[in-house]
Amino acid sequence: xxxxxxxxxxxxxxxxxxxxxxxxxxxxxxxxxxxxxxxxxxxxxxxxxxxxxxxxxxxxxxxxxxxxxxxxxxxxxxxxxxxxxxxxxxxxxxxxxxxxxxxxxxxxxxxxxxxxxxxxxxxxxxxxxxxxxxxxxxxxxxxxxxxxxxxxxxxxxxxxxxxxxxxxxxxxxxxxxxxxxxxxxxxxxxxxxxxxxxxxxxxxxxx
Amino acid sequence: xxxxxxxxxxxxxxxxxxxxxxxxxxxxxxxxxxxxxxxxxxxxxxxxxxxxxxxxxxxxxxxxxxxxxxxxxxxxxxxxxxxxxxxxxxxxxxxxxxxxxxxxxxxxxxxxxxxxxxxxxxxxxxxxxxxxxxxxxxxxxxxxxxxxxxxxxxxxxxxxxxxxxxxxxxxxxxxxxxxxxxxxxxxxxxxxxxxxxxxxxxxxxxxxxxxxxxxxxxxxxxxxxxxxxxxxxxxxxxxxxxxxxxxxxxxxxxxxxxxxxxxxxxxxxxxxxxxxxxxxxxxxxxxxxxxxxxxxxxxxxxxxx
Numbered sequence: 001x002x003x004x005x006x007x008x009x010x011x012x013x014x015x016x017x018x019x020x021x022x023x024x025x026x027x028x029x030x031x032x033x034x035x036x037x038x039x040x041x042x043x044x045x046x047x048x049x050x051x052x053x054x055x056x057x058x059x060x061x062x063x064x065x066x067x068x069x070x071x072x073x074x075x076x077x078x079x080x081x082x083x084x085x086x087x088x089x090x091x092x093x094x095x096x097x098x099x100x101x102x103x104x105x106x107x108x109x110x111x112x113x114x115x116x117x118x119x120x121x122x123x124x125x126x127x128x129x130x131x132x133x134x135x136x137x138x139x140x141x142x143x144x145x146x147x148x149x150x151x152x153x154x155x156x157x158x159x160x161x162x163x164x165x166x167x168x169x170x171x172x173x174x175x176x177x178x179x180x181x182x183x184x185x186x187x188x189x190x191x192x193x194x195x196x197x198x199x200x201x202x203x204x205x206x207x
Numbered sequence: 208x209x210x211x212x213x214x215x216x217x218x219x220x221x222x223x224x225x226x227x228x229x230x231x232x233x234x235x236x237x238x239x240x241x242x243x244x245x246x247x248x249x250x251x252x253x254x255x256x257x258x259x260x261x262x263x264x265x266x267x268x269x270x271x272x273x274x275x276x277x278x279x280x281x282x283x284x285x286x287x288x289x290x291x292x293x294x295x296x297x298x299x300x301x302x303x304x305x306x307x308x309x310x311x312x313x314x315x316x317x318x319x320x321x322x323x324x325x326x327x328x329x330x331x332x333x334x335x336x337x338x339x340x341x342x343x344x345x346x347x348x349x350x351x352x353x354x355x356x357x358x359x360x361x362x363x364x365x366x367x368x369x370x371x372x373x374x375x376x377x378x379x380x381x382x383x384x385x386x387x388x389x390x391x392x393x394x395x396x397x398x399x400x401x402x403x404x405x406x407x408x409x410x411x412x413x414x415x416x417x418x419x420x421x422x423x424x425x426x427x428x429x430x431x432x433x434x435x436x437x438x439x440x441x442x443x444x445x446x447x448x449x450x451x452x453x454x455x456x457x458x459x460x461x462x463x464x465x466x467x468x469x470x471x472x473x474x475x476x477x478x479x480x481x482x483x484x485x486x487x488x489x490x491x492x493x494x495x496x497x498x499x500x501x502x503x504x505x506x507x508x509x510x511x512x
Contacts (some may be wrong), residue, residue, distance in 0.1 A: 023248075036323055064272055066311045075311040078272040081357055081394055104357070104453070105392040126252035126455055128271055128396060128486060129259035149325035151315060166248070166455055168392070177392040180456055184448055188387055191444040197380050204370035204377070206475060 005161060008057045010099035012119040018167045020176040024123055025163035026102065029140070029156065030057040034080065036152035037144065038088035049143050050154070052096040060085060060103035062151035065139060072139040074157075076130045081105040082122060090114035106168045106177050116173040123165035124176075136162045208288040209347055209494050215299040217492045217500045218349055222277070222307045224502070225351040225490035226269050229260040231504060232425040233400075233462065233487045240398060240459040249457025256452070256485065267312070270486045274313040275353035277304050277335040280422060280508060284344030287496065297337055304329050316356070338414070340508065345496040350506040352421035353488040361394035363482025364416070366409050368475040378405060378478050379441060385480050386445055390460060393453030396484035398462045400425055401445070403437075404479040407469035416481035419465035421489055424505045426463060427512035434466045452485070462487070467509065 001021040006014050008028025018024065031052070040046050060082045064075040082089070082103030089111030092098060101107070101122045107115075115121065140156040147153075168176040189199055229237075237257045244250040263270045279300055289296050305328040307313045317329040329335070358364075365385055369377040382403060390397045402420025404412035428435045442464040451457020462485065471477060491503035505511075 062272070062314065062316075064269065064274075064311055064314045076269045076272040076314070080273065081361070083392065083394065084360070104396075105394050124393065124453070124455070126248060126453055127255040127259070128453075128484075129255040130270075130272055131259040131262035131266060131268070132255055134268075149315070150327070151325065152323075164251075168455075177454065180449075180454075181391065183456075184387060184450060187448045188383065191447045192380065192383060194447075195376070195379050195383070195440060195444055197376050197383075201376070201380055203367075203380070204372045206368055206370055 009054050010056055015099050015119055015121045016171045018121050018170055020167050020170050020174045020179070022167045023164045024167060025161045026057065026100070026165070027160050027162070028057060029055045029158050030059050031055055032059045032061045032063065032155040032157065034060065034062050034152045035085055036148045037154055038085060038092060040144070040148060042088050042091050048096070052098070055156070056097055056099045058092065058096065058098050058101050059157070060101065063155060065150065065155065072142070074134050074137055074139050077133050077137055078128060078130050079103045079125050082107050086111060093118050093120050102165060106175060112169050112173045112175060115169055116171060119171050121167055121171060122169035124168045125165055133162060136160045208290055209496065209498055211290045211295060211299060213498045213500065214289065214296060214347065214349070214494060215303060217494055218300050219303040219306055221349050221351045221490045221492045222303055223267070223312050225353055225488050226274055226307065226312045227267050228264045228490070229270060230425070230487065230489060236425045236462040240462065244458050246451060246457045248455070249451040252452040253459070260486065269312060269314070270488055271355065271484070272314060273355050273357065274316060275355040275488070276317070276359065277313070277329055278352045278354055278421070279335055280338045280340070280350040280352070280418070280506065282340045282342060282348035282350070282508065284346045285341055286345040287347050288345070289347065300335055300337070301330050304335055347494045348491060348503065348507060349494070350422060350489060350491040350508060354417070354421065355396065355484040355486070357394055357396045358399065358482045358484040362389035363395035363399065364413070364480060366413055366477060366479040368409070369478050370475055375437065378476065379437070381478055382441055382480055383444060386482070387448065389482060390450045390454050393455060395482045397450055397454055398452060398459045398485050400483040400487045401461050401464045402481040402483065403464065403466045404481070405466060405468040405476060406471035407477055409477045409479065411469050412477040412479035413481065415467040415469060416479040418508060419467045420481040420483040422506040422508035423463070423465040423512055425487065427465070429466055429512065434468060438464045438466050
């Protein structure tokens with residue numbers, strides 16, 4: 001499992017070399033989004049008010065940003081769970097030409113399929129360390145602040161060596177967590193056995 | 208009589224402390240997890256998380272960007288007199304939450320459930336949430352817990368009625384199945400503080416589980432050996448799964464398993480889980496009748512555990 005320092009905007013070559021389990025640190029210009037933005041664009045038929053060309057890294061995140069002396073200051077940052085945005089995942093990758101999504105957890109099969117087609121990866125944090133990250137992030141701008149509110153607006157960040165993140169979906173459609181599920185299922189069987197619970201245990205059906 | 212300005216300031220300080228300072232028991236659990244972790248990547252994750260949490264205290268910023276549902280627990284002496292009464296105590300808590308949000312100690316996370324309207328201050332219908340416990344005395348103990356979205360939204364909180372025929376095995380099977388599903392890909396931000404409520408109606412079990420997750424001292428044991436054994440057996444079982452920090456593999460999947468119980472109906476055993484995120488944010492303060500405010504290390508919700 002290799003370690004990479006990547007600079008956005010990312011190319012197909014940057015991401016196709018990544019394999020699940022690799023560690024990445026990311027630099028460049030990125031934008032944030034949560035469900036309200038995706039609903040606004042894809043379900044309510046608005047147009048994204050900025051171009052993702054040159055900014056093809058998306059972070060699922062609702063940051064804490066406050067205004068001090070007329071300037072935005074990032075107080076706290078942590079990628080949020082991507083799986084809850086699965087409904088719009090494939091569309092986001094396709095229409096916004098994303099090469100990387102940074103988010104906690106992972107995405108589902110539909111997004112992974114589109115990621116394979118369009119050459120895009122999903123990467124996930126291995127710690128909850130906002131303070132080690134805020135120093136690597138410069139707030140550049142914000143879009144849709146009035147429409148979507150402070151947390152769910154699209155923030156533009158310039159990031160420097162943000163990480164480490166683990167590649168959990170690669171461009172071949174492999175998912176790191178799917179592989180881990182098998183190992184956890186095996187250890188779960190052993191753990192239940194130790195608790196005296198049979199492999200084929202059935203609850204008394206009450207409802 | 209405890210004056211409004213005293214309890215309002217104590218509420219604000221308690222929220223700020225809960226949002227920005229790691230509790231000593233959670234820190235000790237992290238240190239133990241770091242020491243025994245054999246997966247290098249998980250070890251690094253635990254160390255950087257603890258480093259960041261230590262920095263939050265100095266920088267006075269949130270331990271995690273998701274500052275959660277604001278939840279208050281008030282342990283009230285039966286003879287405690289509060290200026291303005293309990294309605295004013297709750298109003299003061301709302302004002303303190305709004306102030307903490309404005310100052311960036313809390314994120315404006317609470318929204319209208321249907322429209323998504325963001326009031327910008329974490330105040331809305333039935334939020335913050337208040338729970339009371341009445342005891343002998345004339346003091347007031349304030350606990351603030353921040354229940355994170357990940358820990359609450361991905362099945363870390365759920366319930367099942369287990370038949371008496373299934374007993375402890377049924378309860379433990381339900382807990383293991385629930386935890387494995389909810390911790391997948393790090394959804395509930397493991398290593399978790401897992402609260403389990405056994406007995407009562409479904410909502411009683413769910414409340415006990417939440418209190419066990421948010422208000423027990425990490426590392427404490429239930430005083431009844433029968434329940435202490437369930438805690439210990441499940442702690443060992445869940446830590447043998449290999450889920451690890453943020454679900455990416457590792458030796459520590461739970462920091463603690465805390466069980467609380469209530470008597471139940473002959474018809475069945477209500478069981479509930481409530482998973483708290485690794486940052487397990489909470490803070491407590493005690494105000495005596497003369498208005499003296501002291502910081503509490505343990506919420507004292509369940510006495511000495």
